[in-house]
Amino acid sequence: MTNKPLTLAEKVWRDHLVAKGENGSPDLLYIDLHLIHEVTSPQAFDGLRMAGRPVRRPDLTIATEDHNTPTLDIDKPIADPTSRTQIETLRHNAKEFGVRIHSLGDKDQGIVHVVGPQLGLTMPGITVVCGDSHTSTHGAFGALAFGIGTSEVEHVLATQTLPLKAFKTMAVNVEGTLRPGVTAKDIILAVIAQIGTGGGQGYVLEYRGSAIRSLSMEARMTICNMSIEAGSRAGMVAPDQITFDYLKGRPHAPEGADWDAAVEYWKTLPTDEGAVFDKEIFLDADTLDPFVTWGTNPGQGVSLLDVVPNPDDIDDPNEKAAAIRALEYMDLKPGTKMKDIRVDTVFLGSCTNSRIEDLRAAADIIKGQKMADNLRMLVVPGSAKVRLQAEAEGLDKVFKDFGAEWRFAGCSMCLGMNPDQLAPGERAASTSNRNFEGRQGKGARTHLVSPVVAAATAIRGTLSAPADLEGAN
Amino acid sequence: MEKFTVHSGVGVALKRSNVDTDQIIPAVYLKRITKTGYDDALFAAWRKDPDFVLNQDAFKNGTVLVAGPDFGTGSSREHAVWALRDYGFKVVLSPKFGDIFRGNSGKQGLVAGVISEADTEKLWAAIEASPGAQIEVDLPSQTATIGDLKVPFEIDEYTKWRLLEGLDDIGLTLRDEQKITDFEAQRESWRPKTLPAKS
Ligand code: SF4
Numbered sequence: 001m002t003n004k005p006l007t008l009a010e011k012v013w014r015d016h017l018v019a020k021g022e023n024g025s026p027d028l029l030y031i032d033l034h035l036i037h038e039v040t041s042p043q044a045f046d047g048l049r050m051a052g053r054p055v056r057r058p059d060l061t062i063a064t065e066d067h068n069t070p071t072l073d074i075d076k077p078i079a080d081p082t083s084r085t086q087i088e089t090l091r092h093n094a095k096e097f098g099v100r101i102h103s104l105g106d107k108d109q110g111i112v113h114v115v116g117p118q119l120g121l122t123m124p125g126i127t128v129v130c131g132d133s134h135t136s137t138h139g140a141f142g143a144l145a146f147g148i149g150t151s152e153v154e155h156v157l158a159t160q161t162l163p164l165k166a167f168k169t170m171a172v173n174v175e176g177t178l179r180p181g182v183t184a185k186d187i188i189l190a191v192i193a194q195i196g197t198g199g200g201q202g203y204v205l206e207y208r209g210s211a212i213r214s215l216s217m218e219a220r221m222t223i224c225n226m227s228i229e230a231g232s233r234a235g236m237v238a239p240d241q242i243t244f245d246y247l248k249g250r251p252h253a254p255e256g257a258d259w260d261a262a263v264e265y266w267k268t269l270p271t272d273e274g275a276v277f278d279k280e281i282f283l284d285a286d287t288l289d290p291f292v293t294w295g296t297n298p299g300q301g302v303s304l305l306d307v308v309p310n311p312d313d314i315d316d317p318n319e320k321a322a323a324i325r326a327l328e329y330m331d332l333k334p335g336t337k338m339k340d341i342r343v344d345t346v347f348l349g350s351c352t353n354s355r356i357e358d359l360r361a362a363a364d365i366i367k368g369q370k371m372a373d374n375l376r377m378l379v380v381p382g383s384a385k386v387r388l389q390a391e392a393e394g395l396d397k398v399f400k401d402f403g404a405e406w407r408f409a410g411c412s413m414c415l416g417m418n419p420d421q422l423a424p425g426e427r428a429a430s431t432s433n434r435n436f437e438g439r440q441g442k443g444a445r446t447h448l449v450s451p452v453v454a455a456a457t458a459i460r461g462t463l464s465a466p467a468d469l470e471g472a473n
Numbered sequence: 474m475e476k477f478t479v480h481s482g483v484g485v486a487l488k489r490s491n492v493d494t495d496q497i498i499p500a501v502y503l504k505r506i507t508k509t510g511y512d513d514a515l516f517a518a519w520r521k522d523p524d525f526v527l528n529q530d531a532f533k534n535g536t537v538l539v540a541g542p543d544f545g546t547g548s549s550r551e552h553a554v555w556a557l558r559d560y561g562f563k564v565v566l567s568p569k570f571g572d573i574f575r576g577n578s579g580k581q582g583l584v585a586g587v588i589s590e591a592d593t594e595k596l597w598a599a600i601e602a603s604p605g606a607q608i609e610v611d612l613p614s615q616t617a618t619i620g621d622l623k624v625p626f627e628i629d630e631y632t633k634w635r636l637l638e639g640l641d642d643i644g645l646t647l648r649d650e651q652k653i654t655d656f657e658a659q660r661e662s663w664r665p666k667t668l669p670a671k672s
Pocket residue numbers: 066067111112113132134350351352410411414415432433
C-alpha cells in the first residue's frame with residue numbers, strides 16, 4: 001500500500017473494492033445499503049423471478065412507499081390504477097423475496113431518503129444505492145451514495161455489488177458564516193447557478209469549508225440531495241462530531257464495541273492533507289443572500305434581492321435560448337424584481353426539505369401570522385415519523401392555525417405522481433429540488449426556495465425572505 | 474439467460490430502415506411493471522395494419538428478423554429488446570444497429586448480427602421467394618443460412634462470448650461470486666443491517 005493522500009470519496013471506493021477492473025473494464029464495488037421504492041423496482045424483481053435468482057442480502061435491503069402515495073385519506077384505496085399497481089407490486093415483491101418494507105400507514109414509512117438516515121441505517125463510510133437520483137442525499141454522512149437504473153437495481157438485488165467506472169473528484173469549498181435567514185438550500189442553489197446543471201457531471205462533489213462544517217445533518221442532507229441537479233451522481237460531506245451525534249442512539253446505529261470501532265474508522269475518512277481534487281470551486285458564505293430560481297432548471301437561480309435576468313445579457317447562445325424559453329414558460333419579464341413575483345401555492349416538502357428541522361424553521365416564522373389571501377400552502381412531512389414528531393411539538397397546530405394543509409408523508413407535489421399537483425399556469429414557491437417544465441403538474445410554474453423563504457412567501461404572497469416581514473429586525 | 478449456439482426459425486423481412494425504439498415499442502407500454510409480456514407491444518402501431526408482415530400467416534411465428542439499416546436507434550429503453558424477445562425473436566440481422574440497442578440485446582440473449590446491405594437484399598429476396606422458410610443462424614461460425622444462401626454476420630467477440638456462455642450482466646458478475654463471498658467475510662460488524670428490523 002502506498003501512502004498517497006486520498007480524498008474521502010476515494011477512501012470509501014477503496015474500501016468497497018471486490019474486484020479491480022482490468023483493461024478498462026469497471027471495478028466491482030460492494031454495496032452496503034440498498035434502498036427500494038415502488039417506481040423503479042418492479043422490473044428488477046421480475047428479472048430475478050425470471051432467472052430464478054434470490055435477493056442475495058435481504059438484510060442490507062429495505063423498501064418504503066413514497067412516490068405514489070396519497071397524502072390525504074391514506075386509509076382508502078389508491079384511486080389511480082398505475083399508482084395502485086406499483087404499490088401493490090412492491091408489497092407483493094417484498095413479501096416474496098423477504099425484503100423489509102414500510103408501507104403506507106406504517107410509522108417508518110416515508111420518502112426513501114428521509115427514512116434511511118432516520119433509522120440510523122445511513123452512516124459514514126458506507127456505499128448506498130437506490131433507484132432514484134436523489135440518493136446523493138445520504139452523502140451528507142460521508143457515505144458514497146448515488147442513484148441507479150432499474151437494471152442496476154436488479155444487479156444489486158442479485159449480487160449486492162455493482163460494476164462501476166471510476167469518477168473524478170471536485171471540492172466545493174464554502175467558507176464563512178451564513179447570515180440569518182440564509183440556509184443550506186441557498187448554498188446549494190448558488191453552487192448550481194455557479195457551475196450549471198451539467199457542471200458536476202462525472203464528478204463526486206465534496207462539500208467542504210467552515211460553512212459546511214457548522215451545518216446540521218439535516219442541512220448537509222439538503223445540500224448533498226441536490227448534487228444531482230449540478231449533474232453529479234454523488235455529493236459528500238466528511239463525517240465529524242455532528243454526524244456521530246446525529247447517529248448515536250438511532251434504531252440501527254452501531255452499539256457498544258461496534259460503535260467504538262465504527263467511530264475510530266469514521267475518523268480516518270476525511271480527505272487527507274495534500275490530497276488532490278480534479279477540480280475545485282469556491283463560494284463565499286458571508287455574502288450569500290437567500291437564493292431562488294426564476295427558470296425551468298435548478299441552475300437558473302438568482303439572489304432573492306435581484307431581478308429576473310435579461311436573456312440578452314447571457315453570452316452563451318444555448319443558455320440564452322434556454323433562458324428565453326424558460327421566461328416564456330414561467331411567464332416572467334426580464335427586470336422584474338424577484339420579490340414582486342406573486343405565487344399561488346407554497347409547497348413545504350420533498351426529500352430536500354421535509355425533515356423536522358425544516359418544519360421547525362418554517363413554523364417558527366409563520367407562528368401567529370396570517371397566510372396571504374388567495375394562497376394555499378401544503379405541508380408534507382418527509383416521513384410518518386417526522387409527522388409524529390412535529391405533532392408532538394405542536395407544529396401541526398401552527399401550520400393549521402396559519403391556514404396550511406397538514407398532510408401525510410410522501411413525495412407528493414415534488415413530482416405530482418399522486419393527486420398533489422399544480423394546475424396549468426399555477427405558480428408555486430416549492431422547497432423541492434426540480435423546477436422542470438411540468439414537473440409539479442402540466443403547465444405548472446415552480447420557484448425553488450428554502451423552507452424559511454417558503455414560509456415568508458406564504459405570509460406575504462410574493463417571494464420573500466424572513467427579513468422582509470414586518471417586525472423583523 | 475439461455476446459451477445460444479445454433480438457432481433455426483422462420484425468417485421475417487422487415488423492409489424498413491431507421492426503425493427506432495419508439496416504433497419497436499411505443500411509449501404507452503412503458504408504464505407496465507413487468508419485464509416480460511411485451512409480445513403484444515412489439516411494432517404495436519404497424520400491427521394494426523392487416524398487411525403488416527407479422528400479420529401474415531407465413532410470418533407470424535417468425536424468430537429471425539432481417540431489417541434495414543439503423544435498427545433500434547432512438548431512446549435507450551430496454552423494453553425494445555424485451556418486446557422482440559417476448560414475441561419470439563432470437564435474432565435480428567441488420568446492416569447497422571443503434572448502439573444502446575445492440576448493447577441491450579447482448580445482455581438479454583438476443584443476437585444482433587450485422588450483415589452487409591447487399592446480403593440484406595439477398596435475404597429479403599430469399600424470404601419472399603419462400604414465405605415461412607427457416608433461417609439457420611449459427612453463432613460460432615457467424616453465418617445465417619436460408620436454402621442455398623449463406624451469409625456471414627458480424628458480432629463483437631465479447632458479446633458473442635457472453636451469448637455462447639449465456640451470461641447476462643448478473644451472470645457475469647456472479648462468475649466472481651467467490652470474491653464477493655470473501656469480501657463479505659471480512660466486512661466489519663458495525664456496518665448497517667436492515668434485519669432484524671428496529672424502529
Ligand atoms: S421527494 Fe421528489 S426528488 Fe425526492 S425522492 Fe421523492 S420524487 Fe424524488
